[in-house]
Amino acid sequence: MKRSVTGTDTLALVGLLLGAAVVLLPFVWMVSLSLKPADEIFTRGVDLLPSRLEWQNYVDAFTQVDLARYLMNGVIVCGGILVFQTLFAVPCAFALAHRRFVGRQVIFGLVLAGLLVPFHVTAIPIFLGLAELRLINTYTALIAPFVASVFGIFLFRQFMARLPADLFDAARVDGLSETAIVWRIAFPLAMPAATAFAVFSVTAHWNDLFWPLIVVTDPDLATPPRGIVFFRDAEAGDNVGPLMAAAVIVTAPLIAGFLLAQRTFTRGIAAGGLRG
Template identity: 65%
Template structure:
């Protein structure tokens, strides 16, 4: 093996170790009894592994409720995003109308604006509408997505015009072409976008922390904050167990869709 290859592989291994170390430490602590967590010496692996922390996280807290809220919020956001984004992406890619390039340029510009910039105006508007502390407040701000429009527009642009024209000749409506022709052809990109969307909103703490105060509406990251113990600080063992339970669905989902995810990113070119 060449020296350059050894250096590249070594750098990748170090980078992977730095990324995976916090997850490994989280799992290790979640399997340790309370007496092994707070010790003077550093012990990476638990000497007496236990699942008691997981049992406590599930039984003595509302982790199942937080997971359910996460499924409701992220699932609703994804479905509404696709309902809005698919027709818009198709129109930007295969319909000729005044200002199309201007609209696409605005979408690209919107990618540069973080959500935190618009969070305060959205919060004030929701407060005036009296919809804070509801599922609507957690879902509505993310229904329109510049990233999704950009990604899916690029995917729809890869569909040959001949296929679109043939569908029109057969009498199919534009909405039918977008969903019945384009959607299946763009499925790898849709899956890639779905993974990005679900991961981002499943792990989001910023907006749920602002928009909700009701524990019954807490999403998984917001719910972890309710592990607070006023006497001894954070209950670290169940806290790490809860974090592991919250992270597990994302890891399992990504592993199941990994092939389509890679295909979706690879097939999304920059066709004008």
């Protein structure tokens, strides 16, 4: 029997629509500015629709700076970080979820404590260490500080703890090594959690400006947010049209990726990735 719509449902729907409007408005405004000619950007009125579509802004976004190179750098950095984070997080999470050893709870407690420490606290000593090793202005400086993710360990551990231990015991009886059990059985079963973690990781590091701004001065190594900063002109100010076009181009892959992975992402969260 179909349930009737109540006043509470209507209020909840209105609240969700208002919240969505608040979240989406900056993106709509960004797209609008990216398609406006320069003489329509700085006006008193607020008009989302330009009088004509200025596609030249998107051409300038690729010609005024090396945006294609920045996008490629973003793929290299985010891909490298995600690969190493997965390589470290999955075995650690499996051990914390399905192995019994002295200090296991203490180590898990340290993982939880690590979630409370923001990266900015450790940024200065990490920077000084990389400077001593002469690794500033390298891909290593952009990737190495993030190869171990306490959030990844926590997320995978919470998901793997829900997997039946009998499955792994049977694999041991069949002669599989612990490494084979982790990567051939546990990891494929944890793919929803892996998808959720990939979304979190790629989004965080693709959008990160703080760390690349510190360790990278070479334009050839700039990540997308760092590259967008090069649109800044000390004399003329920001070149807003191409700047917004570049922002749209940089944001589009994240939106497309999330839309493609949203079902698996939601299943990874709902299946226990963030529950005890």
